[in-house]
Each structure stands twice: as structure tokens, then as C-alpha cells.
Amino acid sequence: MRSAPLLLLLALTPPLLRAPEGNQTRIGPAWSDSRNPIVTTFSGKRLDLWSLRPLTKAPPKRSIDAFLGTTNARTTDKRSLARRLSFDLTGLPPTQSDLASFTTAAAYGDKLLGRRSYGEHQARLWLDVVRYSDSNGFDWDEFRPLAWRFRDYVVRSFNADKPYDRFITEQLAGDELVAGKPKTAADQDALLATSYLRLGPWDNSAGLFGEANRVRNALMNDLVETTGTAFLGLTMACARCHDHKTEPLAQKDFYRFRAFFEGVTFRDDLSLALASDQEPLKGLLVTDGDKPPATTHVLAGGDLNQPKEEVSFGFPTVLDPNPVALCKPVREKSTGRRLTLARWIVAKENPLTARVLVNRIWQQHFGEGLVATPGDFGYAGARPKNQALLDFLARYFRDSGWSVKKLHRLIVSSRAYQSTQSPRRLSAEQLRDAVLQTSGQLTERHGGPPIWPPLPDEVLKANPAFLDDNKEKTKSWYPSPPERLGVRSLYLVQKRTVAIPLMATFDLPDNAVSCSRRTTSTVAPQALTLLNNPFLTDASLVFAKRVEKSPEADKVAVAFVLALQRVPRLDERRLCEDLLKKHGIPALCRALFNLNEFVYLD
Structure with a gap:
């Protein structure tokens, strides 16, 4: 692929990353400074990657519809739009009162954004990206009894519309923002957020076999790869063993990035308690250790036993190959490395961060992002379908104080969103939660430890860890009482080696690695x-009882309104009344759960 003209690229280079005028010692980005090592590494190629360029400017009064030519597009019917908005923003179907009070998409969207269910749904999507799990993975897959505190932190953050730049910074370096013990709930959250650094798989048995260095190395690699994918849309993993095969990333870049995390130390002894707390509060926290971080070496072929040259912390060489000055953390006895990385990631001049997030939000509302590969903004990924629109949204997001809620409002207010779309199947969690709400079983839950649903015997007997439990009871499966099972799917336990069958059938992702976009399959086991x-089948019986208790005489209409938010057509009514006569209300309720209209959004 040919590189863009040097003068054009120089003009497009972000000011923060451009070599200062008159300073010949500081090396600029690869496309504007021939001294940048990446120029030599890849023989002057790979220098015109769209995602590394500054955000393009758009006229100040430009709109989403102006970019897409949908200014006069015809909007879909109220019921379909209400369902779309409700599932997209809260993960739940609209209620009858929601439909009765629906006026405009913007007004209804604002109503939904103010509900706790918004933060729960948004959190579920974010937990995919940061590979959240309630267990360690590997053979023993031990339960992490305090991991849920991070899940609840994410819910709170989205409901409070925490600025995204702060949200990122807390997860990467929240401990470096707090001096001493936490004094406020905000301090607590900043510390809890660092659980992000411990969410990845962890082989808890490695130390027993003299493999502590191996598991530590795996942790460091996971942090580089997940952070690159989640926040920057960069596929760093390929550069672990060699220069990247497709992107302008050298192997050295992987280890420069890794050095930011080299001081990470697990701390289970830190208290999160405030002076006003009635009981101690602890959290699975992270700090930089009291000792200087270990040195970082490039590893030949990624092999821990083949260290090569030592490297210092640094940003991707293609953007900035220079030594990095560390930020001063608030917390004493910390290096400031992770805080420095976080500040760079959220810097106004960094073109990647805002693009990646707005693309994820667009994907949430349209089923596919403006960039179809949300975790890969490189040459190997897809090019944006409309880069001008992507950059318009990224600028809006950044200039609106990194507000995710404002971004949602902007998108759902467009005619592009409100017009007819391609059908989209509900996610595993949306489907289960919709069944619970329709049947009247959905219970509110404001955080706390996960709920364990029952598992079939064939699943329980097939897992060796379940048969070899320990005194801490962290390896087996512990079903919760039936009366506690009506919670949203967000609050179900997530183990790495055991997926709940219902959720797995509807494409629950593997939580060992970052998932930027879920697979949506259509296979026979789903229908079965x-x-x-x-x-x-149990939910159908409960749903039937709810219909039977309704004072309305027209039970078919009651069931349709609860399940599909509409009354039946004449042909549907005839079929359903015949079904009622032969098999009763439970059969009707079961049939409604099996309709495409229940499982898909139009």
C-alpha cells in the first residue's frame, strides 16, 4: 500500500505527537520524521494508517443524518421504536406504561438513560471488552469471591455518566489517584477500578510447581493485549513474538508498552473502609509495589527464557519513540507509570481512544460499527464505512466532556436510528431478562455477590474441579435458592470453564480474552x-399464571401485550384461540417465547 505524501501527513500530525520546531533531538512520528525507527523497520511502508491520523473536522452544524443522507428518512412505528430503544439502552423490553407515555424517541431515550437498568446493560457490554469473570480460569478455575465489586463499580460509573476519560484512568491507575486510605466513595471507586488489572485468567496453582515467573509473564502480556484492544483498537498480541505482520508496530513496542505495567502488585490486604462504614470493606486491589519495578526485556519469540535487550516504558514508536516523562501520582510510593499511560490514552491529541468508543456505541445501536472490526483499527481490520461520520462522533464525544449518555442521545435522536433497520437477535442476557420480565419473575437487585443458577447433572459431573473442592469452597458450583434466581443475567456467576447452557447456546462469549463484538449465530440448538x-418451560408456566390473574377477559390479547407489546392480528387470534382450547394458556405462553418476534428486534 502506498504511503500518503509526506507534506500531507505532516499537516495531519497531532500537535502533541509532532516533533517540536527547532528541537532536533526529539524524534517525531514516523510519517513526519525519517529518523523514527519505524521508518527503517518497515522500509517506509505502513505510514498511512487511517486510524492513527488526527480526527477530521466537520462543519459545526453537521448532523448524523446529513452524513448519511437520512435527513428525510421515514421513521418506523412507535411500538418498534420503543422496543428498539428499550433493548438498546436498558437491555429490557418496554413496559405497557412506557408505551402509553411514549412521545418522541429523544424524550423516551432520556427516560431510559435515567434508569438503573441503563447502567446494568451498558456494564454488561463493557465487561465483555475487559474480559470480566468471577473465576480464575485454568484447571481449577477457582471462584473469585470479590470480583463482583468491579462489576458494580462499572454499573455505578455508567449510571452516573462518569466521563469516559476518568473511567479509563481509574481502571488503569485508580490507586495512583488516591493518597493513603480512601476518604470518599469516589476514592473507593478509584481503588476498586484497578480490579481491571486483575480480571484476566490467573493460574493459581502455578506457584506450587515453581512457575510463578510464567504466570506473571502471562499477566503482563494479557494487560498489554487487552489494553491495546479495549481502549485503542490496536492488536498488540502479534508483536509479542516479532515485529507485527500487518501494523506499524515493532516487537519492541510490545515491551515498551508492557513496561508501564511492570510494577503491578496484587494487594488483598488493603481496606476500602471509610470512617463512616459500619463494617470492613475489602477488595481482588492493585498497586505498584514498594520495590522498584523489574526491568523489562524484549523476549525472543515471546519466550520468557530468552531475554534480549532491556527497554524502558514508552508509547508506540510510530507515534512517539522518545523517552517518556512520568506523571507524578497522588499516591506515595508509586511509580506513576500507569497514570502516565492513562493520561496518554485519553489525551485530546490521541486519535484512537474516542474513535474506538464511539464505534462501540454505534455498534450497540445498529448491530455493526462504522468500523466492522471494533477491536482492530489496523490494516488487517476493516476500513470505516464513513470516516467523516466516525470522526464527527468522536469529536462530539470528546468535546462533550466524554459523556457516554450524550453520545447515546445524539445517536437515538437521528432519523438514521429511528428508521427501519435490519432485524437483530437479542443477546443471551437480553433474551433471558426479557423472559423474566414478561413472566413477571424479574427482581431488582442492586449489586452484590453473584447468583448461581442450577446446572444439569451432565455439566456438573463433567468438570473435574467440581469433584475436587477445597475448604474455601472456591472450586465447585453452589446453586442459589430458587427465590433468588429472578435477577438480571448481569448478576449471574460467570466462570471461565463452565458456561450456563442457556447463555452459551445464544453466543455468550469466551471471557478469557477481550470480546469487542459478539458472534450472532442461528443454529438448531437455539430453537430446541x-x-x-x-x-x-418453567417461565411459561409462571407467565401463564400471570395471564390468568389478569382481570382482562381477552387472555390472548393480555399475553400478546406482555410478550410482544402489541395486540394480535385477526389471523393470529384465530390460531391462538384454537391453541388455547386444545392445550391451555401455558402452551400459548410457551409459543410466544418461541416467536422470532420475541427473539429479534426489527
């Missing part, structure tokens, strides 16, 4: 699950 899974 909807018909025969105990959760669905």
Missing part, C-alpha cells in the same frame, strides 16, 4: 432450547 430448556 427455546422449546425445551427448563428455564423456558
